[in-house]
Amino acid sequence: MKTYDAIVIGSGMTGGWAAKELTEHGLETLVLEAGPMVTPADYVEHVPPWEMKFRGLGDRKKQLARQPIQKECYACDEWSSKFFVDDIDNPYTTADGKPFLWLRGRHVAGRSIMWGRQVYRWSDLDFEGNLRDGIAVDWPIRYADIAPWYDHVEEFIGISGEALGLPQLPDGRFLKPMDLNCGEVMMRDVIAKHWSGERVLTIGRCAVLTEAHNGRAACHYCGYCERGCITLSYFNSINATLPAARQTGKMTLRTDSVVHSLIYDRKKNRVSGVRVIDGVTKHALEFRGRVVFLCASALESARILLNSATPEFPAGLANSSGELGHNVMDHIMGGGATGKIAAPADRNTVGRRPNGIYVPRFRNLPGGPKSPFLRGYGFQGGASRAGWWRGTDLPGFGADWKRQLETPGDWHMSFSGFGECLPRHENYLEIDRTKTDAWGIPVIRISVAYSDNERALMEDSSLAAAEMLAAAGAWDIEPGTEFSPPGKAIHEMGTARMGRDPRTSVLNAHNQAWDIPNLFCTDGACMTSSACQNPSITYMALTARAANYAVDAMKRNEL
């Protein structure tokens, strides 16, 4: 049987990066993807609603039957539902009274196809947070360790944004920023006037090109990135990392390869390969590799390790610490506020900008006032005008009523809070021995709930958003009061955390399993805390960093 230099499990956000870095360093790399192939031919962003059977309303009955969980994601619509899993084939269970939304895709590129494309670096405010607050364990790295890798991945991806020089949100080398619209400019100026030095509104930093970059074209503002992009203008694995890996001639991408578990060689204390169930034939297969990168997503990677228990590791492979599957985090949402603002009535936007505004964290900053909660939140959102959809509830009918809909309605401004979630051992997942998926693999049971700190963050975010809107003279201000269940932000992380001590963490400072040197995990599982920024860019930077570390360690014959 062939032994690959490396096996990467997953082809999404982090698997694509592992594949690119490992193959570019000459490693023969097998990428195992659980789902089917997706190519740019599967993109549907320019199919207009009138060519869809339900005009974009979605196949409601089919979704109720096959995607009752996935349909909770805004992007799982009539066009893009094919990029989300079938919930019947891919079940999981939850603890009583603890709902959890596991929203995901299983196909080449995974969630990098439908992600929100927001890119925010972490700072030492985040990496030092656990140590400062005495929460969980300390991160084994600081900003200086990851900064060159943020540069490395951002340079390849192309990030548009505005440099602000804020210590809590380090700048990258940005492509030119997208523009704020007139409603957002008005809000930015109000915030600058009333909260100078505390709060700032900027355009979102996003993985969408505003100028041609690395052979990919600038955005054409159709606005439907979650349906794909034939001009490759936003970053996903298919558009960028997997083609780079393929170009080396060193990558073998095997689709429909559902990983069951890892094969452990107790004599060498190494992972020697991977057990796979073929997604189509359901036959069991094995593949051999010298190093394994788990990039299957935070929950799936933990599931694979828990399903790989051996006599040496009865609680799950590489789990001598007992922390595997624990410390699940997401970002709490639902706080914030919306209101109507007096932006210019004779102005509107042309084109659909696939990006919004960002208000970086302003609570509990060093040297600033202390809030009655730990950590903080950021705001995403934007200004837009009401369109034809207000017609249903606009009194009247007939020609005069219709003419009202030919011009845009009120300007609305929205601020949506994304709050940091603290790592807690009691938020965990385990193998549910009573249930298997369509491939006969035991599923996970998730037991996660937010605590008072997360709820306090969101309540504060609603007040803070409402006061900004009030300062702008907004009316019909509606603060958010219904907070999201865990999972809804699709930023789940923390199930195999990095740390400084093998007794209290699963991975070391290089995403390497403390227990098994040739096993790396670089997806969201590795996160020691959650910060409040969208996490994908940090996963990607950590992946590139770990892959380069692994290559060097292999050269030194350490793995």
Add this chain to the structure above:
Amino acid sequence: MKRRSLVVAAAGAATALPLLPPHLQAFTRAVRARMEAGAGLRTLDPHQHATVAALADLIIPATDDPASPAAGAAHVAEFVDVVLSDWYADDDTAAFLAGLVDLDARARGAFGRDFVDGPPAGQTALLQGLDDDTSRWNASPKATRGPEPFFHRMKWLTVYGYYSSEAGLVQDQRFVIIPGRYVPCAPADTAGTGDF
């Protein structure tokens, strides 16, 4: 469904058209013409289809703007049939069809004929009453306001069906699928401001 069965029986008879006496041939031709107008319909019978089409055109008529056609040009009634057949839950479809029955009852009370056969002024007056009721329902507390009125369903289906059609979205709303640019503060009547 009774009316539909009758029509299907009549259309079946039409295959033997030359054998029918002349007065029945004319009747059958009329039935066949109405059926072809609603070809492919799966839930709405011809009368229901005609009623929905009339309602949609009253809600969204053609205007003096040639770029803004009526709901009929956007085939809104056919879209409604798709929703009733494959999208709505059975209860919602039943509620909608019951709403059509109720509309005819009101029409016969108001002007002695089914809604679709009524005078334009009578139709408009009847709809004005339903729209006023809908506005009151909209303004009432969600917990206590009761089930969604038929006219609210009809208005939503018409608005959604029209503005998701090529006629409504591209012609009326000046929607452009590939704008090619983002203009943050354009004059509000610029092409490409339309959204979906």
